[in-house]
Amino acid sequence: MRIEVLTLFPEMFDSLKVGILGKAQEKGLFTLNTTNIRDYSLDKHKKVDDTPFGGGAGMVMTPQPLHDSINAVDKDHKCLRIYLSPKGETLSQNLVQKLAKEENLMFVCGNYEGIDQRIIDLDIDMELSIGDYVLTGGEMAAMVAINAVSRYIDGVLGNQESTSEESFSNGLLEYPQYTHPQVFEGMEVPEVLLSGNHQNIAKWRYEKQLEITKERRPDLLGDK
Ligand code: ADE
Secondary structure (H helix, E strand, O other): EEEEEEEOOOOHHHHHHHHHHHHHHHOOEEEEEEEEEEHOOOOOEEEEEEEEOOOOOOEEEEEHHHHHHHHOOOOOOOOEEEEEEEEEEOOOOOHHHHOOOOOOEEEOOEEOOOOOOOHHEEEEOOOEEEOOOOOEEOOHHHHHHHHHHHHOOOOOHHHHHHOOOOOOOOOOOOOOOOOOOEEEEEEOOOOHOOOOOOHHHHHHHHHHEEEEEEEHHHHHHOOO
């Protein structure tokens, strides 16, 4: 998979060079390229924003640097071009898995009060939100999406960290985990986990998943 990021702050994406995602890039499992939108500004001061027509607070990113950078990086429109915005479709594990099937993804990050609508109409395939709250820019949202999507690229996670037994993988929240020591601050590990009876362990874990999901996220069970 090739991931392109268009941003005014490429250095923010350095945080994706460490840990599991850093290793995956070293192994060539996916590539992550960042492009500074400002480099494409034809303005003599490299300006990328202006005041909104109709008035109102803040600044809006102008179309020219965005249009030119998007189409320079993705000349033949091979990327699914995603603009991060609180107005977009909300990211879910389902959507993460769909995005992970794409070969080329582009994340366009807006700042200030957003970008000129004509760029969304002309150059963007979908708008994506990471939740009902507002960030100062799209960068953090792009990083969240890239992190979640790259976990589904073949080879990124070892068996140890597989996606098969985690929250949402069977539509439920994850069961509680315990490790050594067996007693900590007087609190014991549930006995069934020490029993070695895999059928009983699986049953206990499934019941815990149901219990936690019912308590915290009844919407996932279809109960509102
Ligand atoms: N930009 C600002 N807030 C955002 C959000 N919640 N999701 C995606 N992009 C954003």
